[in-house]
Amino acid sequence: MGILDWLTGAxxxxxxxxxxxxxxxxxxDLLAHDQPGRVDDQSARDLMLDAYADRLAPGTSIFGRQMLYHRLRGGAQADVARVRALVDDPALRTRLQHICRPLRHADADISEHVFGAPLPPAPAWPRWLWLLPLLLVASMALAFWWPAAWIAAVVLAFGLIAVQTVWMTRATEWDRALLPLRVLLDAHRALGEEHARTHSPWLACFAPGAQAADRLRPAFALPLADTVSGSREYREWFMQANVRRYFATRTALTTNLEAVRASLLLVAALEADCTLAAHLAAARFCWAQPAGAGELTLTDVVHPLLEDAVPLSLALDGTGAFISGRNGTGKSTLLRTLGLNLITARAFGFCYASAACVPRLPVHTSMHSEDALEGGESLYMAELRRARELMTLAEQGPAVFIVDEIFRGTNHLESVSAATAVLNALARRHLVIVSSHNLTLAPLLRERLAPLCVEEDAQGRLGVRPGVLEKTNGIGLMAAYDFGADIERDALRVHAWLTRHARGEDAGPAPALHDTAELVSRSGV
Incomplete structure (x- = not known):
């Protein structure tokens, strides 16, 4: 950036x-709101895509951040070959990051102007605005010889004030878009020049429009007088410079809209690729290999947002997975790890693992349903609504569905029955990975979901093994919260009775429990 850029606000x-x-x-939202295969809003929240996008993008302009987010949500995919080249060539990456650095001057989002509803055409009257101040000066001069001219001067002065009253706010808001437009076009021109100098194949896409971007850039520049304190206010109120600029620059954008759109997408994509390469330079990752719709292999996979995450490995071949495990072993964390890595593989071409072979499919989740007091929606109703949404998403084409603790909000029998029906329907055509404490689901879904268990081995190392959890710890954890020995024994008696009953054995009468008054007396309450 030179002295002219400093004077014009960059x-x-x-x-x-x-x-x-x-x-x-x-x-x-503008490019892919209704696009099939995008990651829906609930899945994005479940998998913490906002937090992950923030982790990816320090030192990145609004253009690069928007493109990274667009890719994460399934709207586009990175140029993996270019990202790999930038990872392998730090000098090239540093040079391109330097060219993209001025993009961070952009302090406003212009995507609505560029990709939103078409701007209305400018009316004819603004082209005559320059006459108002001239007529005002002329009428004031004439008034020294002909006092009646003061009437015209007052009318013209009120006309200038009226124009500012109506248009000043809109013009001021629009002015915020001019700097982002200038730095965007500057970056396109500079990247085109870099291609002309280096003939890098990764910059060839900038060559065709570089000269057009250079020619268009001055259309969005501020006049030098508008950068001087006091001069700008004078020019706005007297010369109507802001209103004239408002209509002139909007017309310039409308006339060159396709060129600006192309520049934004090209520049944002390159900056996003540079950001990814810089991120990977300090990350543990692997390039993801493609797999069939029912296949998945992740070796030593971790969640990038967790410090000191325990690497886990998982392999599926033609079936989904029913994941069980004791409380606190990290089943939900594993599901989020799988979901986010599947998304990064599809969007960026890599996973946080030592090896990955995964399908490049949309990911949809149900992991955080809650009741809503203000909407009168119970937990079970919220779970049913989300399950219905997943069934609708399943109709759009092959996908991966990740579900955590389905249908917690109703009784055990109906929970298991509804969950079996829904999960079986999804798993008939899609890859389904589900975690649940309802171990009864495992044999009911064994034909479509392979049973896997998250637990520690004899050496205390956490891993994923085939099979279903054999020894639960829900009642055992009660001791850590000091419920008392009598309550814990009652829980164990009921558990044993229910287990025999579930097996079809003669469980006998329901177990006798300790007297409540006696327990309260012992507690000292």
């Missing part, structure tokens, strides 16, 4: 601007 000082999540997500 000096060399970089300050990363805090954009709200709605701004980061807006490009995706």
């Amino acid at each position: 000096d060399g000082e970089i300050a990363d601007h805090p954009f709200p999540r709605t701004d980061v997500a807006r490009l995706h």
Whole structure:
């Protein structure tokens, strides 16, 4: 950036601007809101995609952040070959990051202007605005010889004020889009020049539009007078410079909309690729190999948001998985790890693992259903609504479905019955991975979901083994919360009775429990 850029509001000082999540997500919402195969909103929340996107993108402009988010949500895929080249060539990556650095001057999201509803055409009257101040000056001069001219001067002055009253707020808001447009076009031009100098195949896409971007850039520049304190206010109120600029620059954008759209997507994609390569330079990862729709192999996979995460391995061949495990062993964490790594494989081409062979399919989840007091929706109703949404998503095509503790909000018998029916329907055509404490589901779904158990081995190392959890710890954990020996013994008696009953054995009468008053007396309450 030179002296002209400093004068026009793009000096060399970089300050990363805090954009709200709605701004980061807006490009995706505009480009792929109804696109089949996108990661739906509930799945994005379940898998903490916002937090992961933030981890990826420090020092990245709004353009790169929007593209990373767009890819994570399934709207686009990275150029894996270019990302690999940038990982392997730190010098090239550093050079391109330097070219993209001025993009961080952009302090406003322009995706709505570029990809949103078409801007209305400019009316004819703004082209004559320059006459108002001239007529005002002329009428004031004439008033020294002809006092009646003051009437015209007052009318013209009120006309100038009226124009500012109506249009000033809109013009000020629109002015915030001009700097992002300038730095975007500057970056396109600079990347085109870099291609002309180096003939890098990774920059060939910038060559065709680089000269057009250079020619268009001045259309969004601020006049030098508008960068001087006091001069800008004078020009706005007297010369109507802001209103004239508002209509002129909007017309320039409308006229060159396709070129600006192409520039935004190209520049954002390259910056996103540079960000990914810089992230991978300090990460433990592998390039993901493609697999069939019912196949999945992840070796030593971890969750990138967890410090000191325990690597786990999982392999599926033609069936989904029913995952069991004791309380606190990390079943839900494993599901989130699988889900996020499947998304990064599809969006970016890599996984946080030592080896990965996974399907490049949309991922949909049900992991965090809650009741809603304000909406009058119980937990079970929320779970049913989400299950129905998953069934609808299943109709869009092959996908991976990850479900944690389905149908907790109703009685055990109906929970198992409904869960079996829904999971079986999903697993007939899709890869389903489910975790549940309802171990009864394992034999009911054994033809479609392979039983796997998360537990520690004899050496205390956490792993995933074939089979179903054999020894639960739900009642055992009661001791850690000091319920008392009598209550724990009652829980064990009931558990033993229910177990015999579930096996079809003669369980006898229901077990006698300790007297409640006696237990309260012993507790000292």
